Amino acid sequence: MVPTPAADVAPDQEDDRPEEVARLSEQLVRELRELKAIVTPEVERAVRAVPRHLFVPEVPLEKAYAAEHHYVTKKDEHGVSISSVSAARVQAMMLEQAGVRPGMRVLEIGSSGYNAALLAELVGQDGEVISIDIDPDVLDRARRLLPAAGYDDVTLLQADGEFGAPQHAPFDRIIVTAGAWDIPPAWVDQLTPGGRIVVPLRMRGLTRTIAFDLVDDHLVARDYQLCGFVPMQGAGENRTQLVLLHDTEGEEVGLRLDEGQQVNAPALARALHQPRVERWSGVTVGGFEPFDNLDLWLATVLDGFVLLTAKPLARERGLVASVSPLGVATLADDGSFAYRTVRPTSEERTLFEFGVYGHGPNADALADRLAEQIRIWDRDHRQGQARIEAHPLGTPNDQLPAGRVIDKRHRRLTISWP
Ligand SMILES: C[S@@+](CC[C@H](N)C(=O)[O-])C[C@H]1O[C@@H](n2cnc3c(N)ncnc32)[C@H](O)[C@@H]1O
Incomplete structure (x- = not known):
């Protein structure tokens, strides 16, 4: 485990520029409102109240208050980020999903300090925040930063979130801030009746932060949002498997597999190097319009759903047409695969049409099926939610x-x- 070089508070980061801090904090609130990450006055008040820069003393003020900036505090031996102060947009969005009210008891799984401070603001004097992390280095940091920012009342514990914090249960809210693959029994057992769990959960390779309400013996999502998170460690660890189809260094192409997903890698590797077929769906999307629900639809209906990953150089070399850090929706069978892509409909590049590229002996049929499901999503589910x-x-x-x-x-x- 490699902690990011620990820098103590940089001289120019000390709280000696209150006007600049106030300006940046206001700007952040405004931006989060525009992004619809902040919706309620409660979350807005909390974001305004907590001095975010005191929890990321290593970064310049502008970055500390940037809506999308997350600060990685630790990487593993493979260079994978395993701890961070999450982006303010994601934190605000999850707090809105959680609907934390004064007097509540909240468990946070994964501690950076800042989010626990926001929770402390939301629960107020009569509530309680317990924040646990599996990593002692992360806790050391939170133990240093929280009191320094004036938040002495957060209980910080080293524990594996898989088992919750039974000695402090029950909780009205459990907010999980590492990418989970499952919902362990402890989270449900430690929830009050009518309680809520907010968790970035992976489903067939796709991660969504989901707000689950406890209804009798099961959980029902009231909201879900696209997100990316560091992986869960400990007893609940379950990472995706990467199968390479093209392994030339720097231009790798692979498939990311989740639970129950299997592919015939040698056959698909051969298929990748065969000429591609293409289909265009007639379904368009605006340049800034999110379409993560399309992928969730495809993951729901397609048995052979997997995610294609590729390095940017693989696209430049023409090996694949689409690259996304989250993976590209793909339909695979034993020896062929087809994946979603887009093309601009005009030179202005404001509107794009979804299409499909397929490779392998069965490429035509797979591309047809994928294009058809894109059309069905557009016709029946584009305005809906799963x-x-x-x-x-x-x-x-x-x-x-x-x-x-x-x-x-x-x-x-x-x-x-x-
Ligand atoms: C994204 S970071 C912390 C985010 C923080 N809550 C925030 O909002 O800034 C996720 C944290 O989860 C921790 N973590 C990973 N697996 C865990 C587990 N099984 N139990 C408790 N903490 C875990 C990591 O050590 C890491 O510090």
């Missing part, structure tokens, strides 16, 4: 909502579309 639920393990199929069932270690997750 219904995501998490049921106890033994729940029989006929008691689950119709749709995709994803069996995890502790829960049966379902994605259905009204």
